Amino acid sequence: MRLIALICLGLLAGCVVPTEEQAPVNAGSAVSASPLVAPSTAARQFVSVVRTLEPVAERVCRQQAPGMNCDFQIVVDDRPGQPPNAFQTLDKSGRPVVAFTLALIAEARNQDELAFVMGHEAAHHIAGHIARQQQNAAAGAVIFAGLATLTGADAGGVRAAQDIGAAVGARSYSKDFELEADALGTVITKTAGYDPVHGAEFFTRIPDPGNRFLGTHPPNAARIETVRRVAAGM
Numbered sequence: 001m002r003l004i005a006l007i008c009l010g011l012l013a014g015c016v017v018p019t020e021e022q023a024p025v026n027a028g029s030a031v032s033a034s035p036l037v038a039p040s041t042a043a044r045q046f047v048s049v050v051r052t053l054e055p056v057a058e059r060v061c062r063q064q065a066p067g068m069n070c071d072f073q074i075v076v077d078d079r080p081g082q083p084p085n086a087f088q089t090l091d092k093s094g095r096p097v098v099a100f101t102l103a104l105i106a107e108a109r110n111q112d113e114l115a116f117v118m119g120h121e122a123a124h125h126i127a128g129h130i131a132r133q134q135q136n137a138a139a140g141a142v143i144f145a146g147l148a149t150l151t152g153a154d155a156g157g158v159r160a161a162q163d164i165g166a167a168v169g170a171r172s173y174s175k176d177f178e179l180e181a182d183a184l185g186t187v188i189t190k191t192a193g194y195d196p197v198h199g200a201e202f203f204t205r206i207p208d209p210g211n212r213f214l215g216t217h218p219p220n221a222a223r224i225e226t227v228r229r230v231a232a233g234m
Contacts, residue, residue: 036106046105049114049194050074056192057122060184065126069094072122077101084206088121089130096125108202115192116199116227120185127184129177175218182223186230200227 037045054072061070073091077099084104089097098121108114124130182200189196203220 037109039106042106042108045108045111045114046100049111049118053115053118053122053188053192053194057119057126057188060188060191061122061126064184065128068126068128069096070126071095072125073097074118075099076105086117086121088124090125096122098122098125107205110198112189112195112199113202114199115194116185116189116196117202119188119192119196120181122188123181123184124177127177127180129181178218179222179226182226183230186227187234190231190234196227196231200224 036042054074057072058070061068061072073095075097077085079101082101082103084107085101086104087099089099091097098118100117104117105114108117186196186200189199200223203223206220
């Protein structure tokens with residue numbers, strides 16, 4: 001419980017403290033019949049991974065993206081009912097933020113899985129995926145609005161086309177972005193002393209998105225193969 005409190009105080013105020021071992025969360029994300037680790041073990045794993053991997057991610061960031069803000073902030077998303085998830089964003093000052101939901105911390109079976117997820121999310125920032133996604137969205141909005149104008153759409157139709165175009169544009173290269181983050185995340189994870197191939201086993205417990213048109217994530221098999229290939233080449 002002390003370690004869980006450290007997460008609350010050191011990473012995000014108002015953290016929800018789990019008081020008993022939780023059942024697997026089935027909210028369209030991770031699904032598994034294998035037992036979760038004890039809350040105290042999950043807390044220890046997370047604190048250890050943050051302390052070990054964060055400086056490595058920042059070093060790789062400075063090497064590969066000179067001039068970029070590489071001061072990562074690792075936080076816990078403690079909103080109730082959130083499914084196992086992690087994401088990368090930027091705060092108002094442009095500082096990169098990597099957030100983990102409590103459910104993902106509880107779902108991870110070992111430090112390798114947590115390290116790989118953290119490395120993957122850090123890689124999104126280093127590769128500039130947020131800016132690239134915004135550019136794709138803007139381009140999609142312009143193209144769709146232009147097509148709507150040519151077909152005689154009114155102002156409302158053009159605005160609707162812009163919204164659709166932005167959504168399509170944002171999704172256009174999202175699968176490529178995920179595979180890029182998997183590859184660089186593998187480098188970060190292994191450099192930090194963790195096993196990225198073992199960590200990528202997390203993919204075996206989440207639904208496979210397949211290869212759907214305009215899907216945001218590539219098939220799990222493609223992601224695991226990327227991790228294995230990059231790790232083997234290191």
